[in-house]
Amino acid sequence: MENTTYNVQLEVITAVEGLETCNYSQDVTINVGVTPNPDVLLNANEAICAGSELRAGFDPDLSYEWSFGGSIISTDTYIVPDAEGVYTLRVYTEDGCELIQDINLTINPLPIVVLADQMACPTQSRTFSVSGFPAGSSFRWHNGNTDTWTAPVSGTFSFYIATTPIEEITVEVTDNNACVAKDAASFGWHNEVVFELGDQLICYSNELEVEINSNFENYVWTYKADPSAPGAPVALTSPNQVALDHVLTIQAESNTDAWSGRYYVTAQDELNGCPVAGHFDLVIAPVPVFDLVFDKTADGRMCSGDTIKISFDDEPYNREFETFQWSYSPTGIDGTYDNIAGATFSWYEATIDGHYRLYGTMDNGCDAAGVTFVETVESPEFELEDGAACPGEDIVLRITDGIYISHYGTETVPERYEWITGTEG
Structure with a gap:
């Protein structure tokens, strides 16, 4: 039932001895409010799982009071009981309407579930x-x-x-x-991954030492130059391929990629009773040399007052370098190069002519270097002939004959012209 408004008439009658009856009436508006009916929504016997909630229905116009063992334990709409027994729930309104429910609660234990690695x-x-x-x-x-x-x-x-x-x-x-x-x-x-290092790349003349778990027994190392070719891997060849139990050492030659290929190992894990097997691929590549290129010209020439950007072309093995350092020498003679402060990127913006060297390092010892020369070409010199014309007449402007000096080879006339209109005055 909803709240309702009633319009009523109130009549007051007064009887006075010796006088006629006095009547008085007045219209009155009365608001009749209906409070919600308290409801528990729980039975006299309830069961929950350990750690679960015991929840009453929620109504914002109702108040809740939970008691256990003679003490009030909560005024929320729910509780999380940790003991079985009789709980009392009192639901009431501001107007004094209330409902009290005793609840005999059983708490069922959770199933015991145990898994082991x-x-x-x-x-x-x-x-x-x-x-x-x-x-x-x-x-x-x-x-x-x-x-x-x-x-x-x-x-x-x-x-x-x-x-x-x-x-x-x-x-x-x-x-x-x-x-x-x-x-x-x-x-x-067990030992799913034998080699943590992954595929490897070293340069000519470099040495690679590979070490795996030392707790195995019966290590056997083998090698196959082309893993996709038919046939089984073969035994290692000393002195370039030497294995000592769990350690393999590979010595690259000075000018060949011999000993590149796939390296295999087998062993026995006695502790866990498991065989061990793994492999990695090795690439032996030439010592990298930076092929330095320019952004504006192919030969490193730039005009006086200009700049030119130097960088290196793609490295064929996609090797990643750890550090870079640019240095400069006016003569290009070994021992005269000085490091350029802050020039530690793979590119450099040159502003003066001279010899520039880029040195890059890799964590496997395959360091690289490249040298190039930047030449500054002086700006050409020329004069324009003066000219005069009457209003409405054309005037021809040209370079004064014999005054053009290109400063570049035997050029006697400009390669191209670009005229810029100036302001009057």
Whole structure:
């Protein structure tokens, strides 16, 4: 029932002895408000799962009061009980309407779910399982690698077979009281990654030392120049390929990429009872030389007062350099180059003529250098003939004969002209 407004007439009658009856009446407006009816929405006997809420219905016009053991424990619309017993819920209004409900509460424990991490030898699988739950329980599994859940299945136990490493496997168990619990574990392979370094690149004459886990036994290193070619890998060749247990040393020759290819290792992990196998690819490349190029001219010439940008062309092996340093020499003689302060990028903006050298370093020792020369060409000199004309007549402007000096080779006339109109005066 909603709030209602009533218009009523109030009549007052007064009887005075010896006088006629006096009547008085007045119209009055009365607002009749209806308060909400308190409602608990909970039964006398309730059951929840451990850690769950016991919640009454919510109405903003009602107030709530929970009691347990003779003490008020909350004035919210819900509680999270941690003990079984009789809870009293009082729901009331500002006008004094109230409803009191005693609730005998049972707290059902959550199912106990335990998964343990598992490891296996490479290519092997492992089975994760949970069991011992009441009939009617439901199970589903989550693969963290693919972020997918299996369809729920009912029973007293469930299992999941992991065939490849999974960072996190989760099982969710819902028992016959609708209480839910989860646990997670992981599955991995022993020594799945033998070489942490990945593919390698070194330069002629450089040495590469590769070290793997020293806890294995029976190390066998082999080599194949072309891994895509038919045939099995072959034994190492000393002195360029030397293996000592878990350490492999490769010495590149001075002018050839011999010993490039794929290197294999096998061993035995006695601790875990697993075979070990891995490989990496090695590229042996020439010592890089920077091919320095210019942004404006092909030969490094620039006009007096101008600038020219120097950078290096793409490196054929796409090698990444750690540092760069530009230096300058007016003569280009070794020992006369001085580092240019702040010139530590792969490019440099030259402003004067002279010899410029770029030096780059790599973490594998394949340092590179490149030298180029910048020549400044003086601006041409010339004079314009004076001219005069009457109003309305044309005037021809030209370079004075014999006065053009190009300062470049044997050029006697400009390559092109560009006229700019000046202001009067």
